[in-house]
Amino acid sequence: MESVTANGTAVVVTTTIIHHFMILVHGIMGNAGELGYVQQALQRELEQRQSNGGSTVTKLVVHSATCNEADSLDGIEAGGLRLAQEINHLLRDYFQDEILPLLESNERRDTSELYQQKNQQQQQQQQKHTIALSFLGFSLGGMYSRYSLPFIDWNISAEENNHSITVVPNLFATVATPHLGIQRMTYWNLPSCLEPVVAWYLGQTGRDLFRRPRKHCSTVQTIATNCYEDVIQQMSLDPKFLLPLSKFQKRLAMANAFSTDFAVHTATAAFLTDDDDDHHWKEVIRNHHDSEGSEIIHSSAHFILENGSLSTTNEKHSASTKKAGDNSIIPHFPSVRFVTSRSWSPDDESIGSSQEQQQQQQQQSCDVRGDIGDPDETGTCQRPLLDRNVDGSMSDMASSLNSLGWTKIFVDVRSHIPALWSRPKTSSQDIIITEQDEAGLSTQKRIYSPSALKRKLSGRGFDFNTLPFGHSFLVASTKNWWYTWFYRDGRNFVDQVLASELVKELLLFNDTKLEVERWKRYP
Numbered sequence: 206m207e208s209v210t211a212n213g214t215a216v217v218v219t220t221t222i223i224h225h226f227m228i229l230v231h232g233i234m235g236n237a238g239e240l241g242y243v244q245q246a247l248q249r250e251l252e253q254r255q256s257n258g259g260s261t262v263t264k265l266v267v268h269s270a271t272c273n274e275a276d277s278l279d280g281i282e283a284g285g286l287r288l289a290q291e292i293n294h295l296l297r298d299y300f301q302d303e304i305l306p307l308l309e310s311n312e313r314r315d316t317s318e319l320y321q322q323k324n325q326q327q328q329q330q331q332q333k334h335t336i337a338l339s340f341l342g343f344s345l346g347g348m349y350s351r352y353s354l355p356f357i358d359w360n361i362s363a364e365e366n367n368h369s370i371t372v373v374p375n376l377f378a379t380v381a382t383p384h385l386g387i388q389r390m391t392y393w394n395l396p397s398c399l400e401p402v403v404a405w406y407l408g409q410t411g412r413d414l415f416r417r418p419r420k421h422c423s424t425v426q427t428i429a430t431n432c433y434e435d436v437i438q439q440m441s442l443d444p445k446f447l448l449p450l451s452k453f454q455k456r457l458a459m460a461n462a463f464s465t466d467f468a469v470h471t472a473t474a475a476f477l478t479d480d481d482d483d484h485h486w487k488e489v490i491r492n493h494h495d496s497e498g499s500e501i502i503h504s505s506a507h508f509i510l511e512n513g514s515l516s517t518t519n520e521k522h523s524a525s526t527k528k529a530g531d532n533s534i535i536p537h538f539p540s541v542r543f544v545t546s547r548s549w550s551p552d553d554e555s556i557g558s559s560q561e562q563q564q565q566q567q568q569q570s571c572d573v574r575g576d577i578g579d580p581d582e583t584g585t586c587q588r589p590l591l592d593r594n595v596d597g598s599m600s601d602m603a604s605s606l607n608s609l610g611w612t613k614i615f616v617d618v619r620s621h622i623p624a625l626w627s628r629p630k631t632s633s634q635d636i637i638i639t640e641q642d643e644a645g646l647s648t649q650k651r652i653y654s655p656s657a658l659k660r661k662l663s664g665r666g667f668d669f670n671t672l673p674f675g676h677s678f679l680v681a682s683t684k685n686w687w688y689t690w691f692y693r694d695g696r697n698f699v700d701q702v703l704a705s706e707l708v709k710e711l712l713l714f715n716d717t718k719l720e721v722e723r724w725k726r727y728p
Contacts, residue, residue, distance in 0.1 A: 229269040232344030237269040241683040246704035278408030285352025339376035347382025354449035374453040385473040441602035462615040464664030465675035476603040477659040618675040
């Protein structure tokens with residue numbers, strides 16, 4: 206990324222070097238090695254794209270978080286804070302060891318009188334460095350990642366001089382993450398009397414995931430002050446967590462479809478509810494981009510599903526926008542992609558602003574959060590009058606997250622996980638279009654409400670055939686030797702779909718019109 210300016214008689218060419226950081230965050234009772242194969246696949250995919258003449262990245266640092274290896278049962282808050290601390294140390298050490306020496310070297314060179322005389326009428330080279338931060342949270346790791354965002358140091362400065370660097374949010378991706386918790390969203394419907402037992406077994410994290418009452422929550426003081434019922438509700442409605450999440454250039458949620466995930470239900474992984482019809486999802490062509498690299502969403506075009514990949518019946522759009530060799534969906538792994546438009550965009554002055562400014566922005570964002578006010582003298586929350594009635598329900602939480610704009614990918618892994626007997630040949634297309642056929646609508650017009658997606662993609666529980674072992678398949682878990690062997694078939698999926706998707710999005714950072722300088726204004 207270069208810019209050219211005139212400085213007297215010299216031409217100054219400024220090159221912005223992007224340092225990409227991908228943070229891998231494991232799930233409950235996991236370890237840093239759980240996403241080991243994903244880490245290798247990301248590096249291979251990047252090397253392959255660069256060897257094919259793709260975008261050049263100075264360096265891609267893939268870091269697998271280790272802070273929650275010792276204990277992942279002490280709550281979402283504790284794990285999220287540890288993750289933020291680890292990321293802050295990682296970025297600061299990288300800045301001190303890798304970037305700061307380059308900045309100081311450039312500074313000494315630019316201030317050299319001999320250099321200035323020698324290059325008075327020649328081209329001068331300057332470098333600017335930017336850190337692009339991305340997340341891949343698997344299972345509980347996605348919740349840790351979401352909680353850590355407000356506590357990350359988005360502006361890093363050196364103690365001994367005035368050098369600083371801005372950390373820019375890039376890609377936020379989750380795989381099989383229980384965004385809405387697992388209360389009433391388990392593989393088998395647990396009686397309400399048994400949920401506390403299972404929650405107790407999983408410690409504070411279990412109580413958080415089952416959304417136990419406030420007195421059992423990990424953030425008792427914080428939640429009581431803000432009148433949230435539990436930590437997951439707070440993360441879904443509080444601008445403290447929504448603002449930094451909204452800053453990422455892209456948000457992606459991947460979920461198992463058709464009852465193939467015992468640990469995390471499709472509805473919570475993709476935050477779909479039966480009564481959330483505010484956001485209608487459209488199938489889109491992921492590998493279609495305009496000349497500037499931004500994703501094209503043809504809201505009026507007709508899309509069909511062919512062997513697990515999406516294509517359009519509008520040949521004009523297809524011929525003019527498709528890039529050669531750009532196949533992000535592999536026929537062997539049927540998956541369906543949906544996006545929602547971004548209906549809430551907070552002011553850019555949030556990340557890096559002062560605490561008072563953030564509090565003011567949070568008050569201005571009451572329509573998103575459904576600000577329920579502060580407790581009065583009796584300890585009762587007083588809800589102010591809002592434009593829309595928000596009571597903190599599951600649908601409000603889903604709607605709040607959806608308003609940020611997401612790409613959701615639903616994966617059908619039934620042919621790749623164990624089954625009691627051979628299953629009939631079916632495709633995702635057959636199941637997706639059933640509802641439209643029943644309604645007498647065109648099978649090529651693919652616009653769905655969240656409730657329709659939930660009904661069609663969640664499945665109906667155990668089908669007396671497919672064993673629901675798809676959870677760790679999506680990342681080809683390498684947590685231990687048993688997982689490595691059992692989920693070895695998931696490596697093709699990681700190589701062909703997950704790693705390809707993530708690296709492609711990382712590299713698109715260089716092609717966007719993001720003005721990195723606008724982040725510099727923050728103190």
